Amino acid sequence: MLWSRTSSIRRPAIASRHCDVTARFFSCYSATAIYMPTRQLPKRSISHNTTWPVTSEKSVLQKLKKVNRKKKRDTDDETKKSNILFLEIQDAVKSYNDMKNTRIDLSQLQNPIQLIGQFMFSRSRPQAIIESLDIIYQTSEGDGIGFVPKSLYASPFLEDDEDLFNKFTAIVVPKTIIGDKVKIRLNMHHEFYSEGVLLEVLNADSRKTARKDKLIVCNNFDKCSGCQFQMLSYDNQLKAKRETILKAYRFFYPDLLSQKDLSDFGHVHGCDQQYAYRTKLTPHYRIPKEHKNETLRIGLNNVDPSRPIVDIDDCAIATSSINGKLKEKREEISAEVGRAPLESQGRQRTLLLRESIRMNKETGDHKRVCLTDGVKVITEKVDDYIFQFDPSSFFQNNNVILPQVLDYIKYHIQLGEHKYKYLVDTYCGVGLFGIALSKEISKEGKIFGIELSEKSIEFATHNAKLNGLAVPDRIQFIPGTADSMFKHENFSKSGIQGEDSIVIMDPSRKGSTESFIKQLLEFKPKLIVYVSCNVFTQARDLSVFNDLQKNSSTKYKVREIVGFDFFPQTKHVETVAVLELIDSPT
Numbered sequence: 001m002l003w004s005r006t007s008s009i010r011r012p013a014i015a016s017r018h019c020d021v022t023a024r025f026f027s028c029y030s031a032t033a034i035y036m037p038t039r040q041l042p043k044r045s046i047s048h049n050t051t052w053p054v055t056s057e058k059s060v061l062q063k064l065k066k067v068n069r070k071k072k073r074d075t076d077d078e079t080k081k082s083n084i085l086f087l088e089i090q091d092a093v094k095s096y097n098d099m100k101n102t103r104i105d106l107s108q109l110q111n112p113i114q115l116i117g118q119f120m121f122s123r124s125r126p127q128a129i130i131e132s133l134d135i136i137y138q139t140s141e142g143d144g145i146g147f148v149p150k151s152l153y154a155s156p157f158l159e160d161d162e163d164l165f166n167k168f169t170a171i172v173v174p175k176t177i178i179g180d181k182v183k184i185r186l187n188m189h190h191e192f193y194s195e196g197v198l199l200e201v202l203n204a205d206s207r208k209t210a211r212k213d214k215l216i217v218c219n220n221f222d223k224c225s226g227c228q229f230q231m232l233s234y235d236n237q238l239k240a241k242r243e244t245i246l247k248a249y250r251f252f253y254p255d256l257l258s259q260k261d262l263s264d265f266g267h268v269h270g271c272d273q274q275y276a277y278r279t280k281l282t283p284h285y286r287i288p289k290e291h292k293n294e295t296l297r298i299g300l301n302n303v304d305p306s307r308p309i310v311d312i313d314d315c316a317i318a319t320s321s322i323n324g325k326l327k328e329k330r331e332e333i334s335a336e337v338g339r340a341p342l343e344s345q346g347r348q349r350t351l352l353l354r355e356s357i358r359m360n361k362e363t364g365d366h367k368r369v370c371l372t373d374g375v376k377v378i379t380e381k382v383d384d385y386i387f388q389f390d391p392s393s394f395f396q397n398n399n400v401i402l403p404q405v406l407d408y409i410k411y412h413i414q415l416g417e418h419k420y421k422y423l424v425d426t427y428c429g430v431g432l433f434g435i436a437l438s439k440e441i442s443k444e445g446k447i448f449g450i451e452l453s454e455k456s457i458e459f460a461t462h463n464a465k466l467n468g469l470a471v472p473d474r475i476q477f478i479p480g481t482a483d484s485m486f487k488h489e490n491f492s493k494s495g496i497q498g499e500d501s502i503v504i505m506d507p508s509r510k511g512s513t514e515s516f517i518k519q520l521l522e523f524k525p526k527l528i529v530y531v532s533c534n535v536f537t538q539a540r541d542l543s544v545f546n547d548l549q550k551n552s553s554t555k556y557k558v559r560e561i562v563g564f565d566f567f568p569q570t571k572h573v574e575t576v577a578v579l580e581l582i583d584s585p586t
């Protein structure tokens with residue numbers, strides 16, 4: 001179970017009908033030349049038969065709940081994407097107020113249910129165009145945020161002028177960056193924001209934006225949800241990712257920011273290869289409905305959720321062997337389309353494309369190939385270690401950067417005089433860190449790993465043997481939750497002591513648990529290395545660790561928190577936090 005702390009996110013009270021926004025605001029706003037759609041939508045001109053108010057308020061709410069299940073803010077998990085966006089919108093409001101010298105508050109952003117209803121159903125959605133929107137904020141999802149007064153577009157959809165007066169819409173626009181001036185179409189409206197679809201960048205060559213559209217290598221970049229930052233120089237991509245790290249700690253562990261030297265906090269190490277690095281791709285396709293004359297599309301989701309899958313021939317961030325296999329699979333599937341039984345037409349399928357190495361047993365040479373459906377075992381090489389795993393098990397998708405990450409962890413293990421005897425690899429997957437760092441601990445020492453997936457543990461044990469490590473004397477992997485490890489019989493029998501240990505933790509996106517963190521503090525490892533693919537949950541977990549240590553005599557210092565760019569061109573950033581024990585009662 002995911003632990004939770006009291007949520008600091010509060011829903012504002014019902015929108016105030018008497019919010020004061022200065023006349024000065026309006027004067028500076030009109031200067032930004034945001035104006036109504038060329039095709040003005042006359043008040044209440046939308047057919048009542050197709051849209052609101054035929055759709056009752058109740059059914060709109062029900063539909064919204066369903067459509068937005070994933071986007072719903074969740075009070076149990078403050079690090080959920082929808083909650084992060086909510087915090088980011090509040091952040092964006094502050095930036096906007098500072099820039100424009102105004103005092104908008106969150107209640108002024110609330111979308112009335114009537115407006116939500118009008119924009120909910122893609123078939124009857126009105127064409128509302130915002131001719132010019134300034135992007136003033138970047139979200140951790142890589143989208144831009146801008147604000148417009150509701151009076152600019154919403155009057156045809158709202159009966160009550162109170163819902164327009166001094167009210168604003170926060171518009172979240174994928175594929176935009178701070179400084180962009182863009183033309184957009186409005187899509188779904190949610191409680192506190194609306195989705196925008198980018199139609200045109202109006203200031204692409206201006207100095208106000210870091211956008212360089214000539215850097216975009218992919219023909220599908222504007223539609224595909226896979227990459228967000230192809231229009232940025234690589235340096236600027238790394239800067240944007242550092243901002244995400246700083247933001248995560250500001251939201252969930254602000255004390256740390258004030259303790260640390262900010263100049264290096266969150267520095268992101270770049271990847272040597274910025275395209276053709278991805279060793280796994282899972283494109284989707286829908287078996288075309290013959291009677292509707294549909295065409296086959298194989299690719300990734302569209303940034304506009306109301307549009308179909310983006311057909312992708314060649315993915316610029318995937319390796320060449322993956323792209324080769326994608327072409328083969330396309331031909332295979334196309335050939336079968338006409339033969340698909342009626343009941344399977346319209347069904348969505350996902351392809352698994354995974355790069356693997358193929359060894360020539362006689363010469364020892366190996367080449368990289370792409371495997372797909374029905375494959376039992378994938379083989380990968382990281383530094384001098386070989387790893388095998390089944391395609392459903394987790395394994396990192398960028399092996400260009402992996403040696404760099406391992407070197408970084410080795411550097412921290414070797415820093416100082418301490419000779420470590422034990423390495424505890426929690427959330428160990430198929431044993432990557434335990435095995436690849438095995439030389440970092442003394443010969444008489446031991447490596448212990450725990451992982452939820454039994455299948456992964458079978459492969460971790462197999463990988464240990466494959467790499468010449470004695471099981472269970474030198475290395476042991478057990479299935480189970482990380483929470484249960486410290487009390488596990490095998491762990492107790494292993495004789496592993498905190499003072500001579502390094503604990504690696506690498507949980508999935510939802511992060512760790514309070515129970516694990518408590519036990520970790522009691523175990524008192526000399527060094528903790530927290531690897532994370534979600535910096536928000538990492539910041540939350542380290543804040544909990546800090547709260548717990550305040551009431552204990554055991555003291556840790558955060559040595560460093562850095563990022564590694566496992567996924568160039570995208571919004572993702574992997575972070576590594578290194579904590580060292582500085583004081584503990586004997």
Ligand SMILES: C[S@@+](CC[C@H](N)C(=O)[O-])C[C@H]1O[C@@H](n2cnc3c(N)ncnc32)[C@H](O)[C@@H]1O
Binds near residue numbers: 452
């Ligand atoms: C991000 S992966 C890291 C795997 C491995 N460290 C690597 O780099 O290949 C996270 C792993 O944690 C496992 N996991 C998820 N919840 C867990 C839990 N409560 N206890 C132990 N392992 C868990 C997942 O199955 C997954 O293999």
